[in-house]
Amino acid sequence: MFGTGLLKGLGVTLKHALDTFEDDRESVPDRYKGSLDLGNNRRVIQQPIDQEGLLTIQYPEEKRLLPERFRYIPMLIWDSEKQEDRCTACGICAKVCPPQCIWIVRDSDENGKPVTRCSEFYIDAAVCMSCSFCVEFCPFDAIKMNHDYELAVYDRYPQLVYDMEELTVPLEYYAALWPTQYEEEQARRKEEEEQKRKQEEEKAAKAAARAAAKSAAAATDSSTAQAAPKRSAAELQALAKERAAQRQAQAADAGGDDAAAAKKARMEELKRRAQERARQRKEESGQ
Ligand code: SF4
Numbered sequence: 018m019f020g021t022g023l024l025k026g027l028g029v030t031l032k033h034a035l036d037t038f039e040d041d042r043e044s045v046p047d048r049y050k051g052s053l054d055l056g057n058n059r060r061v062i063q064q065p066i067d068q069e070g071l072l073t074i075q076y077p078e079e080k081r082l083l084p085e086r087f088r089y090i091p092m093l094i095w096d097s098e099k100q101e102d103r104c105t106a107c108g109i110c111a112k113v114c115p116p117q118c119i120w121i122v123r124d125s126d127e128n129g130k131p132v133t134r135c136s137e138f139y140i141d142a143a144v145c146m147s148c149s150f151c152v153e154f155c156p157f158d159a160i161k162m163n164h165d166y167e168l169a170v171y172d173r174y175p176q177l178v179y180d181m182e183e184l185t186v187p188l189e190y191y192a193a194l195w196p197t198q199y200e201e202e203q204a205r206r207k208e209e210e211e212q213k214r215k216q217e218e219e220k221a222a223k224a225a226a227r228a229a230a231k232s233a234a235a236a237t238d239s240s241t242a243q244a245a246p247k248r249s250a251a252e253l254q255a256l257a258k259e260r261a262a263q264r265q266a267q268a269a270d271a272g273g274d275d276a277a278a279a280k281k282a283r284m285e286e287l288k289r290r291a292q293e294r295a296r297q298r299k300e301e302s303g304q
């Protein structure tokens with residue numbers, strides 16, 4: 018029917034107007050009830066999740082309290098407990114970043130050998146699309162999403178290309194912005210460290226057991242060697258002579274057998290020749 022859409026739209030507007038009126042009535046006498054007063058007419062206002070009305074905020078003096086999962090441009094974490102950057106320059110974030118807006122330079126030691134530390138880390142905020150892939154793939158919890166969205170500048174380059182100094186924040190800043198996630202991460206990291214400690218202890222215990230078994234085996238070998246009788250040089254010489262004489266006797270025995278066999282064969286041959294000659298003489302005499 019003609020005009021149905023128009024009536025529906027007016028209905029939505031009326032609903033928002035009534036919801037807003039109801040929200041405002043509930044917040045009487047102060048619409049800033051529960052807000053955070055920053056002084057100088059600056060406030061952070063939180064709209065309760067059960068409110069459906071349209072809460073007007075006088076930006077920039079008033080700002081809405083951002084939800085924990087709000088994300089804008091990444092930030093790098095400085096671990097205040099360990100006094101070091103968490104980033105190890107592994108480069109995973111740069112690889113997974115869809116618009117390729119992360120640039121990392123790995124640091125090196127005095128011998129020129131690469132180390133697990135960044136010397137430079139850049140993010141082009143003009144290209145970053147706040148997808149949070151870098152955060153999800155970082156294996157060291159070294160990069161997190163910042164809530165700071167007031168980044169307007171007159172010139173895109175180089176102001177919107179953030180370097181390591183501009184990106185780095187202390188761990189406490191991250192803990193304040195992401196309290197729930199921070200607590201979960203801390204619990205997980207603690208558990209992982211505990212597991213790692215246990216594994217190292219088990220490994221050390223196994224290594225110690227192996228070393229003990231090895232030294233026990235070595236001790237047994239040396240005691241066996243000690244148990245074997247030790248002969249003097251004269252005894253060893255006599256033993257060698259005795260063995261040489263045994264070998265000669267064995268050779269002589271073997272040689273004697275051969276000579277007897279040859280003699281027997283020769284006798285057989287002579288006997289066969291004598292019989293042959295006798296047979297020939299008999300034939301010649303015509304007998
Ligand atoms: S922020 Fe994380 S993923 Fe990126 S280089 Fe550093 S440690 Fe690797």
Ligand code: SF4
Pocket residue numbers: 091113114115116117118119140144145146147148149150151152
């Ligand atoms: S948030 Fe997304 S686009 Fe921005 S630096 Fe991380 S991976 Fe790249």
